[in-house]
Amino acid sequence: MPELPEVEVVRRGLERWVAHRxxxxxxxxxxxAVRRHIAGPDDFAHRLEGHRIGTPSRRGKYLWLPxxxxxxxxxxxxxxxxxxxxxxxxxPAEKHLRVRVRFTDALSTELRFVDQRxxxxxxxxxxxxxxxxxxxAHIARDPxxxxxxDEAFHLALRRKRTTIKRALLxxxxxxxxxxxxxxxxxxxxxxxxxRPTATFTRPGTAELLGHVRDVMNAALAVGGTxxxxxxxxxxxxxxxxxxxxxxxxxxxxxxxxxxxxxxxRPWMNRSSYFCPKCQRAPRxx
DNA sequence: AAGCTCTCCTGATGGC
DNA sequence: TGCCATCAGGAGAGCT
Numbered sequence: 001m002p003e004l005p006e007v008e009v010v011r012r013g014l015e016r017w018v019a020h021r022x023x024x025x026x027x028x029x030x031x032x033a034v035r036r037h038i039a040g041p042d043d044f045a046h047r048l049e050g051h052r053i054g055t056p057s058r059r060g061k062y063l064w065l066p067x068x069x070x071x072x073x074x075x076x077x078x079x080x081x082x083x084x085x086x087x088x089x090x091x092p093a094e095k096h097l098r099v100r101v102r103f104t105d106a107l108s109t110e111l112r113f114v115d116q117r118x119x120x121x122x123x124x125x126x127x128x129x130x131x132x133x134x135x136x137a138h139i140a141r142d143p144x145x146x147x148x149x150d151e152a153f154h155l156a157l158r159r160k161r162t163t164i165k166r167a168l169l170x171x172x173x174x175x176x177x178x179x180x181x182x183x184x185x186x187x188x189x190x191x192x193x194x195r196p197t198a199t200f201t202r203p204g205t206a207e208l209l210g211h212v213r214d215v216m217n218a219a220l221a222v223g224g225t226x227x228x229x230x231x232x233x234x235x236x237x238x239x240x241x242x243x244x245x246x247x248x249x250x251x252x253x254x255x256x257x258x259x260x261x262x263x264x265r266p267w268m269n270r271s272s273y274f275c276p277k278c279q280r281a282p283r284x285x
Numbered sequence: 286a287a288g289c290t291c292t293c294c295t296g297a298t299g300g301c
Numbered sequence: 302t303g304c305c306a307t308c309a310g311g312a313g314a315g316c317t
Contacts, residue, residue, distance in 0.1 A: 032294085078311095079312085080294085080311065116295055117310090271310095
């Protein structure tokens with residue numbers, strides 16, 4: 001499940017293997033993979049041809065490849081199971097290959113978008129003057145962005161009438177955090193996922209943001225989390241952070257701080273993992 | 286109007 | 302063994 005660290009690993013791979021190459025042609029094998037490109041699969045493919053790829057960028061879980069001299073960029077979201085792979089031309093087609101992009105140079109590799117569950121996708125969009133695709137203007141800066149505004153985030157938490165995990169997953173407040181890193185950061189902060197955001201103090205918010213950044217940087221350093229092998233880098237390799245997870249997926253296992261068995265609770269059509277002793281439920285209002 | 290629920294999708298897994 | 306239910310969950314549409 002790609003979140004910020006995993007998407008950043010992919011971005012770095014694209015920077016190394018795809019940036020500055022010119023598109024020869026593109027092929028859409030499954031229309032759902034480009035459903036956010038309103039003009040359709042043929043238009044998407046044709047508009048890439050002949051254009052050079054700039055330096056890949058990322059905000060939260062979105063990444064994009066600028067198309068030089070067009071004012072547009074290829075926007076990518078990996079969803080649950082999307083992969084951007086740099087493969088030799090002769091590599092057999094993956095079972096869930098959705099889009100293929102070939103280049104004009106003599107390097108023997110092509111870019112492939114592979115996605116089992118098709119929650120992810122590619123699309124082309126105009127970029128705003130700061131280089132951001134216009135359709136993700138509502139996505140907040142992510143916590144590893146030097147321009148992320150900690151004070152504004154704190155004030156937004158105070159203003160909201162919701163709970164902390166919902167807020168962490170709200171991409172318009174803070175981007176790049178998904179279910180795994182939310183649970184990890186909350187465990188590190190000894191916070192229950194249902195703590196009301198309005199109760200946060202400045203030091204409390206600062207501590208939480210510190211843990212969000214720490215856990216994401218630690219994951220980034222080992223290539224991200226590959227919990228179920230659906231996440232891989234552009235060379236098809238898994239990351240190693242799954243073995244460093246303290247909360248996510250650890251139902252029944254001892255808390256690494258206090259040895260109390262960890263719990264899993266159904267939450268928003270997914271799961272929350274937490275230590276019932278370290279992360280006490282807030283008092284009912 | 287903010288906050289919350291629902292829906293899209295495929296494959297792995299478990300119960301009977 | 303086969304069949305059905307459940308689970309994984311990002312993000313935006315839609316509802317209250």
